[in-house]
Amino acid sequence: MSTGTDTVVTGMGVLAPTGLGHDAHWENTLRGASAIGPVTRFDAGPYPSRLAGEIADFVAEEHLPSRLLPQTDHMTRMALVASDWALADAGVEAGQMPEYGVGVVTAASAGGFEFGHRELQNLWDRGPEYVSAYQSFAWFYAVNTGQISIRHGLRGPAGAMVTEQAGGLDALGQARRQLRGGQPMVLAGAVDGSPCPWGWVARLSSSRMSRESDPARAYRPFDTDAAGYVPGEGGALLVLESDEAARTRGARHRYGRIAGYAATFDPPPGSGRPTNLARAARAALDEAELTPGEVDVVFADAAGTPEEDAAEADALRCLFGSRGVPVTAPKTMTGRLSAGGPAVDVATALMSLRAGVIPPTVHVSRPLPDHTLDLVTTPRRVPLATALILARGQGGFNSALVVTGPG
Template sequence: MTTRTENTVVTGLGVVAPNGLGTEEFWTATLKGISGIDRISRYDPSGYPSPLAGEVLDFNASDHLSNRMLPQTDRMTQMALAASDWALADAGVDPAAMPEFDMGVVTASASGGFEFAQNELQKLWSKGPEYVSAYQSFAWFYAVNTGQISIRHGMRGPSGVLVTDQAGGLDALAHGRRHIRKGTGLVVSGGVDASLSPWGLVSQMTTGRLTRVTDPERAYAPFDVSADGHVPGEGGALVVLESETRARERGARSYGTIAGYGATFDPAPDTGREPGLRRAVELALADAAAAPSDIDVVFADAAGVRDLDRAEAHALAAVFGPEAVPVTAPKTMTGRLYSGAASLDVATALLAMRDGIVPPTLHVPERADDCPVDLVRDTAREMTVRTALVVARGHGGFNAALVLRAPDTH
């Protein structure tokens, strides 16, 4: 039985991102500053205030799934299944060789299968109920990725789904760590989202946080004086979690340790109380037994909204000091991926540790004076990364923070 205090390590990564399919393709593009943000290509977006998105253009579901699976799965689930395959292969794990109740799945979701649901609703309205797929009963569901991954790999251990918007990717990993500490042998965790269909895009517009800028190189500029909102995207990352002892015993490579986690909820608007992000960071540092000076880099939430950017910058300055720690937001190359955003940041932070280089934040020509952060802009910064902090905020008041440590640092 795993002890409660034993380290939980990441032994496998699976990435699906607008600027790269697969971990190494994504990482190469990210270090080079190659963006996946452009005008939406799957339909004509000219009638929408927000015509831009981070689309995963090179993903062909039939390359990864059987013909039987294609008609019963939404695009997000298809990408999640591929990412789970890649993460397990990267970890050197054969699920068929493991006890089925010793493996779990914990994912995050922000929207469920929007594209699948839209297609079936269109059939209902235009043709009638007899044309609606029976798979609609579950393909839309926010827990469907967890279910389909568990079925695909025979994982019948503790599982679940977290629904906290952009913070979900961190919340899912923390929940997966909890299962590892309780004795589950392996957990596939993270988030993959895809809600760029017309219905999905309109739903996101209701937040008032999507940019109206149509130039891909100016649309998503967090911490900039011209910040106008964010660009939505699709994709994310799934990882394999194991106890450090188990990983060592089977000779697995460790990308790093999930050392600390904190989550808070913002107070009601207009109460005058401080937002909860600072407290989430402090909780994560305390859980990791880390001092602010231990953090080498912060992967920012980077809302791209002036008030939210200012609040994040002030929270980081309150913990670390103004411009005291490098801050980066590589999601400026992908858009905000909702439940997939933070787990992709975690994968990126682990790769930064592995290779000693921090990817850049693009398209921030003039950092706002009221956002006192040492932003890694335009080009990657070579530096040793032993401990990283990933922060995320979800619409509605969710805050999460995760501390990661390099494999040989405890």
């Protein structure tokens, strides 16, 4: 394994349907507690898909000053709280770091859709004078990066990734590049979701959402009866530091290391050429100076449609052989959180390495034999040192990230 891997994770802020905070999320994930259920944030009755992974107990007013509420979307409020928790977990206080010492890189699939939907409704029903001036930025896909930077006075390098589901890994990959260029610390990851009619219609247009009404049957990746995914909301932000900076600062946590990252793009639809997901995974392992045989668990993208599941299973078989590595998809408890999902997977993988337990894939009762996957459907206690996380974004984006223990 590479001794030059220099990116360590020193803080985590997780908001997921499975729990607020990484400890609550991990506890519920480990016991297989699914948070998928009927949509409550709006009336989903007129739509063919009516299930989601919602965060039930998040009250923004309990965490944020009132002045921020009129100018932020629900997604951004969650991202701000995740940033608070991640920095606090890392022991970083506002003003403690050098002026340009902390950067911010986030990812989002769309931006503040709920805010935009409400203001469009005001425009339609009441007229332009009732549209909030904050609409000019609250909808924007880069708004989380901006609001987090302002809230904490973080003036280091900033960025926003827009590669749909893959963005949760791409943001971490971009942050890692900043660290390798000399930046001592970057807050990175993704919090995403669009629980409103406007966002819902956009998702339905892909024809990938499950129309099953039973929460236990709606999202079953790699299952014989797989028929789509369930969306969700939430994500995770991580504090990344160079190993040297973390040691100098006396960081109190070292959850693990980001050892490798790579991204690829798929050929055009209809070209007859296969997905490049396996190439992304192999490149990430090569950068980490690891062989496939050294990977202890894969956190799968788990698209939930037969075609995409088969493509991922083929990529895993190409890399590891039939049943060559344990594979899990804890996102079956939360739904797919767009860019936020892979960021949660990274946090979950780090906790999995620390605990020596692979969390389960729930609701999958009949894994398709043709996939030849060692799919983990109940918690599995095994020695763990290395995890591979995979993510694919609609439009052909593939990303892979390797994490190892703190060493």
